Amino acid sequence: MAIEVRIPTILRNYTDGAKAVNAQGASLSALIDNLEVNHPGIKDRLIENGDLRRFVNVYVNDEDVRFIGGLEAELSDGDQVVVLPAVAGG
């Protein structure tokens, strides 16, 4: 069971520069815990106070996870997860 996770430039220091890594998990929450095992520190960049960070976007098969259950979004083998930091400012 493998899910491809696309990593944005700013987080590639956690993946030895890799643009994509494989991870496992039946939900986004479990997937992020699994990512943390192999790429320590990455979870804190994605999650704050038990929820996705406001300015981090995660997509499962082209859909923003905020519309499909957030951290509880279900995943299955072959899904593609994309992480993109928001482009925002004041």
Added chain:
Amino acid sequence: MLTIDRATYDGIVAHAKRDHPDEACGVVAGPEGSDRPERLVEMVNAAGSPTFYEFDSTDLFQLYKEMDQRDEEPVVVYHSHTATEAYPSRTDIGLASEPNAHYVLVSTREHGNNAGPVEFRSYRIVDGEVTEEEVTVVDELPARSN
């Protein structure tokens, strides 16, 4: 240093003037690693605000997917300030997430939607450090080296 062609520069300024008093935002994409801002992509400011900008999350995804397919990256990330100078705000610095990009700030505070000069400045923002850089506007970007 940011080297940008006149048409792209004018396009960014026109976008900023058009959206004034709200902040305008977008990117100029270019081949990965080339440092060439070649393709201006105006984005919608989903915040629709004079003090904040944010790319819509679906638009953001489509943009990155398209750049990925074309082996591009965001060479320039631009937005406007409509009441303050063209210098990154604390929020801009905190949220800057493209260490390889030139962050361009345009200020429309002087002339708003009307003709007239604007402040157009460029910065690197890496790990919370802001470094201003020179902007050189050329008629056309030099020929690609490869």
